[in-house]
Amino acid sequence: MKRRWYHIILFAGLMLGLVACRKETGLADAEGSLQLSIGVSDKVNVVSRSLSEEEQAILEQDCKVRIYSGETLVQKYQGIDNVPAQIQLVSGDYSVRVTAGDSVAASFEQRFFEGKKDFSIEKGAVSNVEVNCGIANTVVAIAWDESLKDIFGEDCQVTVTSATGELVYSSANADAKGYFSLPADNRKLTCKFSATTLGGKTYESSSELSDLSPATLYNLTYSYKDMEVGPTGGAALNIKVEEVPLGDTYTITLKQRPVIVCKDADGQLYNLEQPMYLELTTQSNCSIQVSTSSALKSLIFRNERFTEWGGSANQLDILTLNEQDTEAWKNVGISVSEKKQSLNGDVYTICFAEDLMAKMTAKEGSVETSIEAVDAEGKSRVAVWNVVASDATVKTSETKPYEVWTSKATLHGEILRDMFFTPKFRYRVKTESSEWIMVDADSSEKSFSKEIKGLTPGTTYEYQAMDGEQVSSVTCEFTTETEFQPENAGFEYTSGSSPIVIYGGGQQMWWDTGNHGSASMGKNVTTPDTSVKHSGNQSILLSSQFVGVWGIGKFAAGNLFAGKYLKTDGTDGVLGWGRPCTSRPKALKLWVRYEPGTVDKGGSHIANGATDQGIIYVAIGDWAGEKYGDETWPFVVKTKDSQLFSTDKKTDSGKGIIAYGEKVFTEVYEGDDTKMKELTIDLDYDNYGGTQRKPTSIIIVASASRYGDYFEGSTSSKMWLDDMELIYE
Numbered sequence: 001m002k003r004r005w006y007h008i009i010l011f012a013g014l015m016l017g018l019v020a021c022r023k024e025t026g027l028a029d030a031e032g033s034l035q036l037s038i039g040v041s042d043k044v045n046v047v048s049r050s051l052s053e054e055e056q057a058i059l060e061q062d063c064k065v066r067i068y069s070g071e072t073l074v075q076k077y078q079g080i081d082n083v084p085a086q087i088q089l090v091s092g093d094y095s096v097r098v099t100a101g102d103s104v105a106a107s108f109e110q111r112f113f114e115g116k117k118d119f120s121i122e123k124g125a126v127s128n129v130e131v132n133c134g135i136a137n138t139v140v141a142i143a144w145d146e147s148l149k150d151i152f153g154e155d156c157q158v159t160v161t162s163a164t165g166e167l168v169y170s171s172a173n174a175d176a177k178g179y180f181s182l183p184a185d186n187r188k189l190t191c192k193f194s195a196t197t198l199g200g201k202t203y204e205s206s207s208e209l210s211d212l213s214p215a216t217l218y219n220l221t222y223s224y225k226d227m228e229v230g231p232t233g234g235a236a237l238n239i240k241v242e243e244v245p246l247g248d249t250y251t252i253t254l255k256q257r258p259v260i261v262c263k264d265a266d267g268q269l270y271n272l273e274q275p276m277y278l279e280l281t282t283q284s285n286c287s288i289q290v291s292t293s294s295a296l297k298s299l300i301f302r303n304e305r306f307t308e309w310g311g312s313a314n315q316l317d318i319l320t321l322n323e324q325d326t327e328a329w330k331n332v333g334i335s336v337s338e339k340k341q342s343l344n345g346d347v348y349t350i351c352f353a354e355d356l357m358a359k360m361t362a363k364e365g366s367v368e369t370s371i372e373a374v375d376a377e378g379k380s381r382v383a384v385w386n387v388v389a390s391d392a393t394v395k396t397s398e399t400k401p402y403e404v405w406t407s408k409a410t411l412h413g414e415i416l417r418d419m420f421f422t423p424k425f426r427y428r429v430k431t432e433s434s435e436w437i438m439v440d441a442d443s444s445e446k447s448f449s450k451e452i453k454g455l456t457p458g459t460t461y462e463y464q465a466m467d468g469e470q471v472s473s474v475t476c477e478f479t480t481e482t483e484f485q486p487e488n489a490g491f492e493y494t495s496g497s498s499p500i501v502i503y504g505g506g507q508q509m510w511w512d513t514g515n516h517g518s519a520s521m522g523k524n525v526t527t528p529d530t531s532v533k534h535s536g537n538q539s540i541l542l543s544s545q546f547v548g549v550w551g552i553g554k555f556a557a558g559n560l561f562a563g564k565y566l567k568t569d570g571t572d573g574v575l576g577w578g579r580p581c582t583s584r585p586k587a588l589k590l591w592v593r594y595e596p597g598t599v600d601k602g603g604s605h606i607a608n609g610a611t612d613q614g615i616i617y618v619a620i621g622d623w624a625g626e627k628y629g630d631e632t633w634p635f636v637v638k639t640k641d642s643q644l645f646s647t648d649k650k651t652d653s654g655k656g657i658i659a660y661g662e663k664v665f666t667e668v669y670e671g672d673d674t675k676m677k678e679l680t681i682d683l684d685y686d687n688y689g690g691t692q693r694k695p696t697s698i699i700i701v702a703s704a705s706r707y708g709d710y711f712e713g714s715t716s717s718k719m720w721l722d723d724m725e726l727i728y729e
Helices: 051-064 148-149 323-332 354-360 515-520
Strands: 002-011 033-043 064-069 073-080 087-089 092-101 113-121 126-135 139-144 157-161 166-172 177-180 189-196 204-209 216-227 234-245 258-265 276-278 288-292 296-302 315-316 332-340 345-353 365-375 380-387 394-397 408-415 423-429 437-440 447-453 460-467 476-479 526-531 541-542 546-551 552-556 557-567 571-575 587-595 615-623 626-627 632-633 635-640 659-664 677-682 697-703 720-727
Touching: 051 092, 073 087, 092 126, 148 216, 166 177, 258 380, 288 296, 288 365, 296 345, 323 332, 323 677, 345 354, 354 380, 394 460, 408 423, 408 460, 423 447, 437 447, 515 546, 515 552, 515 557, 541 557, 557 632, 571 632, 587 615, 587 659, 615 677, 626 635, 697 720
Parallel strands: 033 126, 139 216, 276 380
Antiparallel strands: 002 234, 033 087, 064 073, 064 092, 092 113, 113 126, 139 177, 157 166, 157 189, 189 204, 216 234, 258 288, 288 345, 296 315, 296 365, 332 345, 365 380, 394 408, 408 447, 423 437, 423 460, 460 476, 526 541, 541 720, 546 552, 557 571, 557 697, 571 635, 587 677, 587 720, 615 659, 615 697, 626 632
């Protein structure tokens, strides 16, 4: 524990403030798998109430799990129940980050939990990783010493302010605890004490806490005492700061449902959502492993043929067997080969012996065994282990969702035993009249695959793996992505006057602008223009300008974005960015004219006298979303709080990007005949993990002044846009 003292000296009514600070992978080539267990620790019990059952359930549903290879996001899930029992990964080093709760700037109620863990995947092995999430906020608690009542009235207040948020503490609510999410580059808080003396005078004083740490509680105790200071005497307002790293003093676990996996004698894992294909009369054992995050209470196996194979019934509960029953079922071929029990949960491994597996695969066909696990928290999972006996040499495997694009897809097959011929695939549009198309496959040790091209967007195909002319009995299918296009992409439809909106009567909004803010000062920064266009009746004109009256106002960049203007906060804007999109285009094509002005509203990003710069950028992503009011947006921009869009992978906006492209204009950009010039902005998927992730949203932004978010640029810069189109392979 660390203690820090702050003294604010009162010299006979003269108030002086002293500032003090402290110096202190591709899944197609999966070689191993990850079993992940997740817990959340409410580590700050000394300053906080514990989680209610309702709050715990909400955290379970909203918990976000992200798996990284280096800085590249390779897998993400939302909700503990949506984390697969097995996560297939290629060999290598990874990290997992789990977050839960709300990462708001400052709150007395909303807390943010985070846990991180590094791990490695080895070929053929299972990596068991447990992640415990602790409170990640910087927590501030204030204690009010009785001595304050000797000089101040009943209610004293401390306003604690960060770069992005603010909370007001009151001595009338002495138990209040505040949770701050501090920016990494600005980890400080300003504490402003204010009160009224018994004599009726207003007293205010400030101190600064700097270099603060996350996951740390800062107990601030305010007190008063007389002091001997000079010939006139004096007094001191004392602040004692107690710095307490949040330890494991109290634990609340977000409980996962039981995890059920299957592996063969060689340790190879099988996804129980798919059949397990084995050769006829397979004589090697298999194991079912059940993991729980609290004590296992029942583990029931059901199979309608257990009695045929010598069992006393067609179901058994492993946990209720007595010694005699245990021995009897062991003779059938079912036994507990391993049992690990701990406070954090149990792991049971149930072995199906060689002789029993030979009976299950004695003839061609499938044998289903239902497995139901229930833990002490009432969490349950039912899995069906479907063993298919076949003399086939190959099996068709499912495509990976991210390997299916608009016009191409990667097909997969599995080698069950020695093949006679070269592996192939046949595929066709899923209709009875379609002709099969045959392609040779590229094989590896136990699998083969083939990328096929020239497919039709938005179409369902079916395919089968082949060994020469022998066809797998398994048929899989996939549906190609559609060629999504932005609405009103030619900007032919606008309506209204103050503000002008970018949609017509009876249409829904897809695009929006800063007109909602500037219109309050009688101006629109984005307007239709019939004099400059590529086709149709008009283009859209983005005009940067000063918006205000009598010299009072702000610089506003001409702008356009996919989304909605949500609110004017003073002279700043709150914008909901992004629209739904599940397709992956390779580029954005459009027609542009740009006329930069000379910067007359310069600042730290672009200087007065320089040539202004314009920008257009497009991002495809799988952002978790941010709620504002009753709506959820991929990203919410708040210019007042400097919550701006960034491609930095350490930011919330950057983490969600799977493809990005931009064009920065540093000079005039114009065409000869139509006054506009064609532009293609390529989208980069490789550097943002987009080849292994599916999008949910698209963000498109254009601005006549690149640094308009910072209210910097030229009041004479103009940009015209027309005929946007997303290009696909």
